[in-house]
Amino acid sequence: MPTRREFITKTVCAASLLPFSAYAFNNSIFEQQDDVLNVNIFSKHLQFLDYKSTGEIVAEMGFSGVDLTVRPNGHVLPESVKTDLPKAVKAITASGVNCSMITTSIESVNNPLDVDILKTAGSENIQYYRTNWYKYKENMSMQDSLLFYQNEVKQLGDLNEKLGLIGCYQNHAGTSVGASYWEIQKILETVNPKHFGTQYDIRHAMVEGGKSWENGFQLLQKNIKVIVLKDFKWGQVNGKWEPINVPIGEGMVDFDKYFKLLKKHNLKPPVSLHLEYDLGGAEKGDYEITVDKKVVFDAMKRDLKKVQQLWKNA
Template sequence: MDSTRRDFVKKITASASAAPFFTFPFNSWLQSEDSNNKLNISIFSKHLQFLDYKTTGEMASEMGFSGVDLTVRPKGHVLPELVKTDLPKAINNIKTGGSSCKMITTSIESVDNPLDVDIIETAAKSGVEFYRSHWFKYQEGKTMDASLEFYQEEIKKLGELNKQNNIIGCYQNHAGTDVGSAFWEIKKILETADSNHFGTQYDIRHAIAEGGYSWQNGLKLLQPHIKVIVLKDFKWGKVNGKLKALNTPIGEGMVDFITYFRLLKKYGLQPPVSLHLEYPLGGAEKGLSKITVDKKVVFDAMKKDLNAVQTLWEQA
């Protein structure tokens, strides 16, 4: 790092150092006897796509994250068509920056897509442990059941390929009308998959947006399949007279993190975390390569949310 960047990093770190930095083992799956163990949190690289790979690793390390959840998808940090060359390069540069990359977010859908196979094989060779797949859409002209059965077979095949490469795929629950907005849809498409190599990336923000008061039932239904979790917050508000889900910093929305974390601990789960910041940050929330706010605004928000999550985990 040159002197200018080094000075900049020091200033950012000093301004955001409300709590000490921590490092965490990435492969801690189950909660240990010490319930105050820190969560293993990676920063979603979508929000750092205005940085190169090395600087992304530097900032993740300086802010106290245990790693980077790297976007490997169209308009991501790594483009699928360049994955064979760029993913190993990206991960090596992230490591040079002082961080790690054990999870990636992808557009993977099928073993019949050569690019999807390339991503899985290249990621596995590069030491990636988890990937998030793309979301499936209900097929025109087919019943919902027929669509779910089709995607069930796709995930089964992906699980088999994952097993060959010793990597774990995850399907995210996501509010909306795609497959996986309802908890039972994910349960259905995972029924025939190798549970050791394909599970779910549980997103509490989307779970509450879709599940309302019943999100705890959804968590209970899916908890045996949880491999990775996403953390972010939101609240309902009116925009131009219409109700809309408005994303917020951690602890400023309607996600009941204390209850959620207590349930995770009850189920003996302490999975790796991908931290998302989807609220307005000058375009960083949208994955833009050029943002309209000072980088310090983004870094401070990341550090604030990271500290909030760890505090809430300790309190739960």
């Protein structure tokens, strides 16, 4: 055993080397982490894999975790949520990645299956979930429909508070509730903002908002809980102009301006990365795909790398 004097001497010498060894290395890692987003892959694009394989490949590709589909035709079916969600979470997290968010078809606390999903998610330490998209009711005005869904969201938020969950409503291009930022603001008006907000999708925001997407961001930025990242460009399909999905950085989404706005407001929410361009059916959530799995994995790695690069440079 060394004497006390020898121990102190060796400790001081070792400490003097820290800036050039472990300390410098760890400090470098911490600096990098400040410039890295928490990116989860949307499991819709990996539904050709089982839970264990999903966790393993997600870890290998360098993602933080999985945004798991818990909905009809998803990775976990709602009717099997009590048994299959715990299995999925255990298998995925065994690979060292997290499973803290799920994408669901949840609409109302009055649906027993929706409540089962929420209770199971709470027991599995899921933090975030995305709801279904609401449709305007044919027998109601648009204003009355929004008030109806405002109440549904309020009740979901109350249950979320009891279960330790955060619900999210995604802005989405089209004619469902939430294509407009103002619709989302309206349905969030009465809910507890700590337990229900928005999953902000910049692709859909730019499709619907054009040059005014920044106004929509400013309107909703205090409600953002999770963000979705994907890209698009306008093009002609069978003679009609439509938004065409493309890899990150190859389309019209102004990621530099968007990321600068997030940083300006000190927002660094967890990310769900979507790949909705042609990947042999993986983009649509097919259980069997027509391309080699490596094609899908390589695309995911490229988009992940591009996201982190764009975030760092913003």
